[in-house]
Amino acid sequence: MNGCPVHFDPLSPEQLADPYPLYARMRDECPVFHDAEHDLWIVTRYEDVMTVVRDPKTFSSENAVRASVQPLPAPVLAVLAEGWPLTPTLTDSDGDVHRRLRLLVSKAFTPRRVQELEDTVRRTADELIDGFAGEGRADVIDRFAWHLPLITIADVLGVPREDVPLLHRWSYSWLRLMQATDPVEDLVACASDVVSMQRYFMDALGRRERDGGSDLMAELLTARIAGGEPLTRVEAMRVPMNLIIAGHVTVTRAIGNGLTTLLADPGQLEAVRRDPALVPTMVEEILRFESPAQGLFRTVREDTELGGVGIPAGARVMVHWGSGNRDERVFPDAARFDVARDSAASHLAFGKGVHACLGAPLARLQLRIAIPRLLDRLPGLRLAEGADTAVRDTIFFARGFKKLTLAWDAEAA
Numbered sequence: 001m002n003g004c005p006v007h008f009d010p011l012s013p014e015q016l017a018d019p020y021p022l023y024a025r026m027r028d029e030c031p032v033f034h035d036a037e038h039d040l041w042i043v044t045r046y047e048d049v050m051t052v053v054r055d056p057k058t059f060s061s062e063n064a065v066r067a068s069v070q071p072l073p074a075p076v077l078a079v080l081a082e083g084w085p086l087t088p089t090l091t092d093s094d095g096d097v098h099r100r101l102r103l104l105v106s107k108a109f110t111p112r113r114v115q116e117l118e119d120t121v122r123r124t125a126d127e128l129i130d131g132f133a134g135e136g137r138a139d140v141i142d143r144f145a146w147h148l149p150l151i152t153i154a155d156v157l158g159v160p161r162e163d164v165p166l167l168h169r170w171s172y173s174w175l176r177l178m179q180a181t182d183p184v185e186d187l188v189a190c191a192s193d194v195v196s197m198q199r200y201f202m203d204a205l206g207r208r209e210r211d212g213g214s215d216l217m218a219e220l221l222t223a224r225i226a227g228g229e230p231l232t233r234v235e236a237m238r239v240p241m242n243l244i245i246a247g248h249v250t251v252t253r254a255i256g257n258g259l260t261t262l263l264a265d266p267g268q269l270e271a272v273r274r275d276p277a278l279v280p281t282m283v284e285e286i287l288r289f290e291s292p293a294q295g296l297f298r299t300v301r302e303d304t305e306l307g308g309v310g311i312p313a314g315a316r317v318m319v320h321w322g323s324g325n326r327d328e329r330v331f332p333d334a335a336r337f338d339v340a341r342d343s344a345a346s347h348l349a350f351g352k353g354v355h356a357c358l359g360a361p362l363a364r365l366q367l368r369i370a371i372p373r374l375l376d377r378l379p380g381l382r383l384a385e386g387a388d389t390a391v392r393d394t395i396f397f398a399r400g401f402k403k404l405t406l407a408w409d410a411e412a413a
C-alpha cells in the first residue's frame with residue numbers, strides 16, 4: 001500500500017480547496033491506505049467504511065476524535081489535570097460503557113424534545129437574519145451559522161443565552177486541543193478553556209442536583225435504565241460538553257457548505273427555489289456531497305484484514321465518511337450535486353452503526369429551516385467579492401468555513 005502514489009495532506013491549501021479528486025484516486029488505487037506521515041490507515045471506500053463501523057469490537061472508538069495518539073505535551077496535561085478526565089464520552093467509548101451512556105442520554109434527548117424545538121429554531125433563525133439583512137454583506141459564519149445551532153442546544157440543555165459566546169470559544173479550544181497541531185503555549189490556553197468548560201457544567205449540574213429542574217441537564221441527572229445507576233455528576237458533565245461541541249461545529253459547517261455548494265450551482269439552487277418540497281433531499285445531498293465530519297478515528301484491537309489489506313493491532317484507522325459519500329460504487333454520478341437525490345438512508349455523513357449521530361434529527365431540523373430562510377430572506381444572495389471572503393477552517397477531520405462573506409440586495413431584503 002505504501003507504493004500508492006498519493007499524498008494525503010488534508011490541511012494543504014489544495015486539499016482544503018478540493019480533496020475529492022484525491023479521494024477518487026485513493027478509492028480506485030489504494031482504498032485502504034497507510035499514510036506514514038500521520039501513521040493512519042485511511043479507509044476511503046463506502047463498503048470498507050461500513051465494515052469498520054459494523055465491527056466496533058475490532059475497531060474501537062477509543063480516541064475517536066484524535067487524529068494522533070501521541071500524548072499531549074506535559075504543560076498541557078498539567079493544566080488538564082486541574083479538571084476531570086476528558087473521557088469516556090459517547091463518542092470515544094466502547095461496549096457496555098457506551099451502551100449505558102447512549103441509553104441514558106437518549107432517554108433525555110428524545111425525538112419529541114427535538115420536534116418541540118421547531119418554532120424556536122425558526123424564530124432564532126429569523127432573529128439572527130434580522131440582525132444583518134439590511135447590511136447587504138456579512139460573514140454568515142460569524143453572524144448566523146454558529147449561533148443558530150449553539151443557541152438551540154443551549155436552550156435544550158438549559159444554558160443561559162448570554163453564555164453562548166463563551167461556549168463557542170471553549171468548543172473551538174476543545175477542537176484545537178484534539179487536533180493538537182498548534183504551538184504548545186496555544187494548546188495550554190486551549191486546555192485551560194476546556195477545564196473552564198468542565199467547571200461550568202459541573203457547577204450547572206450541581207445547581208440542578210440542589211434545586212431540580214426540567215431541562216435536559218436536570219433530566220440527565222435522574223435518567224435511569226431498569227435497575228441501573230443514574231449518571232454521576234462527572235459522567236453527566238461530559239454529556240452537555242459532547243452535545244454542545246458535536247452539535248454546533250458540525251451544523252455550522254453544514255450551513256456554510258450548503259450555501260457555497262448551492263451558490264456554485266445555479267441550476268440546483270433554482271430547482272429548490274421552484275420546488276420547496278425538495279428541501280429535505282437537498283439537505284441530505286449537502287451532507288453527502290460536502291460532509292462536515294469528513295472522517296473520525298478508530299483504534300484496531302487485534303490484527304485484522306480490511307479490503308484485502310492486513311492491519312496490525314494497535315493501528316489507527318480513519319473512517320472517511322467524506323470519501324465514502326463520493327463512492328461511485330454506491331452513489332451513481334457521485335461527483336454531481338443533485339438536490340433531488342434521495343440518499344438519507346445510505347449516506348455516511350452522520351456515521352453508521354452503534355455510534356451513529358444521536359443529534360441527526362436535530363441537525364436535519366435546523367438545516368431544513370436555516371438554509372431556505374437565508375435564501376428567502378437575502379435576495380440575490382452571492383459570494384461577496386474581494387480577497388479572503390471564503391476562508392476554510394483547518395481542522396483535520398472536518399470540512400467547512402471559518403469565514404464566509406456573502407452579499408445580497410439589501411434594499412429588497
Ligand code: HEM
Pocket residue numbers: 061064090091092102153242243244246247248250251254287291292293296297321348349350351352354355356357358359360362363
Ligand atoms: C450536520 C450536523 C452533524 C453531523 C455531520 C454529525 C456527524 C456525526 C458523526 C459522523 C457521528 C459518528 C461518530 C463516530 O462514528 O465516531 C456523530 C456522532 C454523534 N453526534 Fe453528530 N453530527 C451532526 C450534528 C449533531 C448534533 C446537532 C448533535 C447533538 C446536539 C450531535 C451529537 C452527536 C453525538 C452525541 C454523537 C455520538 C454518538 C455515539 O457515539 O453514540 N451531532 N455525529
